[in-house]
Every structure is written in structure tokens, then in C-alpha cells.
Amino acid sequence: MVKNILKNLLLLMITVSILLVFTEVLFHFFLFPYYATYIPDENLVYRMGENLDMPHEGARIGHVVTNDAGFVYQNPQIERSTDKRIFILGDSFAMGLYIEPEKRFSRLVEKKLNNEFEESYEVLSYGAGSWGTANQFKYLENALKYNPDQLIMPYYNNDLENVASTFLLAFKDDKVIDLTPVKIPFIKKTLLNCARFLNTCHWTVRFYAAHNDKLGRFVRLIGVGAKPKISQKSVNFGVDPYTKESNEAVELAWRNTALILRDMKETLDEKNVSFSIVYVPAKLEIQKTDFDLFLQQNNLKAENVSITSYAEKLGEIAEELGINFFDPSQALIEGAKDGDVYYPDDFHFNENGETVFSEFVYDAVVFSKP
Numbered sequence: 001m002v003k004n005i006l007k008n009l010l011l012l013m014i015t016v017s018i019l020l021v022f023t024e025v026l027f028h029f030f031l032f033p034y035y036a037t038y039i040p041d042e043n044l045v046y047r048m049g050e051n052l053d054m055p056h057e058g059a060r061i062g063h064v065v066t067n068d069a070g071f072v073y074q075n076p077q078i079e080r081s082t083d084k085r086i087f088i089l090g091d092s093f094a095m096g097l098y099i100e101p102e103k104r105f106s107r108l109v110e111k112k113l114n115n116e117f118e119e120s121y122e123v124l125s126y127g128a129g130s131w132g133t134a135n136q137f138k139y140l141e142n143a144l145k146y147n148p149d150q151l152i153m154p155y156y157n158n159d160l161e162n163v164a165s166t167f168l169l170a171f172k173d174d175k176v177i178d179l180t181p182v183k184i185p186f187i188k189k190t191l192l193n194c195a196r197f198l199n200t201c202h203w204t205v206r207f208y209a210a211h212n213d214k215l216g217r218f219v220r221l222i223g224v225g226a227k228p229k230i231s232q233k234s235v236n237f238g239v240d241p242y243t244k245e246s247n248e249a250v251e252l253a254w255r256n257t258a259l260i261l262r263d264m265k266e267t268l269d270e271k272n273v274s275f276s277i278v279y280v281p282a283k284l285e286i287q288k289t290d291f292d293l294f295l296q297q298n299n300l301k302a303e304n305v306s307i308t309s310y311a312e313k314l315g316e317i318a319e320e321l322g323i324n325f326f327d328p329s330q331a332l333i334e335g336a337k338d339g340d341v342y343y344p345d346d347f348h349f350n351e352n353g354e355t356v357f358s359e360f361v362y363d364a365v366v367f368s369k370p
Contacts, residue, residue, distance in 0.1 A: 094127030132162020161237035
């Protein structure tokens with residue numbers, strides 16, 4: 001009896017192993033040769049993987065390469081070889097997988113600086129998709145290891161939701177409380193690590209994320225790095241901050257954002273590093289067709305919406321804290337008259353948008369020069 005059970009278990013294991021090998025070969029060579037690019041991190045929730053050289057579905061060039069510190073298509077050394085070093089710390093806009101390396105705004109800024117000034121410049125750009133202000137706050141110590149002269153932080157509207165839902169930080173009595181290291185459950189960490197090396201794991205997780213609500217929430221949790229503390233029934237951060245009605249959850253998120261930025265500014269001041277924020281407007285703030293669709297989808301009237309509210313509020317906070325603030329919205333609106341500045345199928349800048357945005361990042365660098 002026992003022998004039969006063991007024999008059946010062995011046959012089952014062999015069958016499953018053969019099936020998995022077959023599936024992995026099928027995925028890797030014939031269907032979807034992609035892997036996950038993020039790895040779990042108890043201080044950041046997740047970060048870009050190191051030493052990647054692989055196909056990637058999110059990269060428009062179809063491939064991603066990172067160095068041993070997770071920089072995408074860059075390989076900076078701790079000891080710099082240039083007179084000046086600029087560090088751009090952000091999310092997917094800073095990560096830059098959505099556009100060819102030479103057309104990234106960071107590369108355009110670096111080229112222009114080196115053409116315009118006698119001093120030599122290096123512009124580093126680091127981020128991860130859907131990172132927000134809380135993640136950037138926690139990564140700041142790593143960024144400072146590269147001894148930058150300036151730190152520039154692109155800010156996209158989902159950063160506000162990141163602050164509202166993060167479990168990296170807490171806020172009490174006008175203080176930012178560090179909750180890291182975050183203990184990521186073993187199963188979640190295993191799944192994410194598995195997805196880095198096996199297409200079968202990656203696409204199984206992706207498939208079930210689209211069809212299974214519980215697993216979908218888990219995958220979004222790993223991808224966004226946030227554990228919701230505010231009921232989504234009470235606030236929609238993609239909509240409510242644009243409306244003229246007051247919302248307590250939105251106001252709280254802005255207050256906590258100001259606390260994080262205050263502490264970042266103090267840390268950077270101690271290191272004599274200038275701090276600038278460059279606003280990254282959403283499509284609906286720039287392109288009328290997207291704004292009209294936003295109104296229609298959310299049953300809103302234009303007179304009840306303030307499309308500039310995100311930029312205005314962030315600008316107010318930056319001014320109060322003494323942080324340089326730059327808003328390229330009007331330039332992007334003008335640029336959009338001659339053609340799209342975003343890709344039609346996602347929210348990232350296309351080549352035209354990157355060029356316009358790079359001018360404001362360049363201005364941020366020049367404005368902050370000693």
C-alpha cells in the first residue's frame with residue numbers, strides 16, 4: 001500500500017516536472033519571453049533587479065539592461081569622474097523603460113549641460129514603476145552615496161495615493177515614522193522572486209491577476225508597494241484631487257506629503273545638495289480629448305473640476321519648504337498642438353514629450369547651480 005502511494009507520488013512529481021519544463025520552454029522560446037524586473041526589498045517593498053539583460057514587455061525597445069545597482073541602461077560608479085553630478089529620483093518616468101535610452105529626458109539633459117557649460121556633467125536617473133514619494137524618501141540614503149550636487153524628483157499624480165496608502169511610513173504629531181524593514185510574507189516574496197527567473201511563474205501570476213480578484217490585489221500590492229489604509233469608497237485619488245470639493249483623505253495625503261518633502265529637504269540641506277521637484281502632468285491635464293473622457297467617465301462637469309489642482313498644491317508645498325518647483329504643463333500643452341506628447345496606449349511621454357520635459361529638468365539644474 002505504502003509503496004503504491006509513493007510510486008504514484010513519484011509519477012505525479014515527474015509528470016508535473018515534465019509539464020513545467022515543457023511550459024517554460026513554450027513560454028520562453030515561442031510565446032512570451034519576458035520576466036519580472038522587480039525584486040522584493042524590505043526597505044522599499046520592491047526595487048529594480050540588478051544585472052538584468054533580458055527581454056521585457058514594458059520596454060518599447062523590447063529589452064532591459066541594468067547594472068549591479070539596478071540603474072537602467074546606466075552604469076555609474078560611486079566615485080564620480082565628472083565635475084558635477086545630478087541625481088534624478090522618481091518612478092517609471094525616471095526608470096525610463098518606455099523610451100529608447102538615448103531619447104530619455106535624463107540623457108537629453110546631460111548632453112545639453114555638457115554642450116552649454118565648461119564643467120562636465122553626469123545625470124543619473126533611478127526609479128521603479130509606481131514608486132511614489134514614500135519609496136523615494138526611503139531610497140534617498142542610497143542616492144546620496146553617489147555624492148550628487150543636485151537631486152531632482154519628478155512628481156506624478158499617483159504619488160499622492162502612494163503616500164495615502166504606504167506602509168513604509170507612518171505619520172504622527174507632524175513627524176515621519178519609519179516602519180521599515182517591512183516583513184514581506186514568504187509566499188509573496190517567493191512568487192516575486194520566481195517570476196524573475198521563470199516565464200511560467202511570471203505569466204501565471206499575470207494571468208491570475210487579471211482574472212482572480214484576491215490574487216490580483218496581491219499582485220497590485222507587490223507592484224504598487226502599498227497597503228491601503230483608506231477605503232477606496234471614501235476617495236479616488238485619480239479623480240477627487242481634481243474636483244473642487246474638499247476631501248479629508250486628500251488633504252491628509254497632502255499634509256503627509258509635505259512632511260516627507262520637509263524631511264527630504266532637511267537631509268539634502270545637511271549634505272549641501274540642492275532639491276528640485278519637476279511636476280509630471282497627467283494626460284488629462286494636457287490633452288483635451290483625455291480631459292473630456294475623464295469628465296464623461298466620472299460623470300463630472302468641467303466647472304466642478306480644477307485641472308491644475310495637483311500642480312498648484314504641490315507648488316504651494318514646495319514654496320513653503322523652500323524647494324525649487326518647475327511645472328512644464330503649459331509648455332506641454334503648446335507642444336501638443338504640433339503633435340502628441342504622450343504615447344497613445346499609455347501615460348508616458350513619447351519622444352516629443354521627453355524633449356519638452358527635458359527642457360524643464362535642464363532649467364531646474366541651471367536654476368540650482370551655485
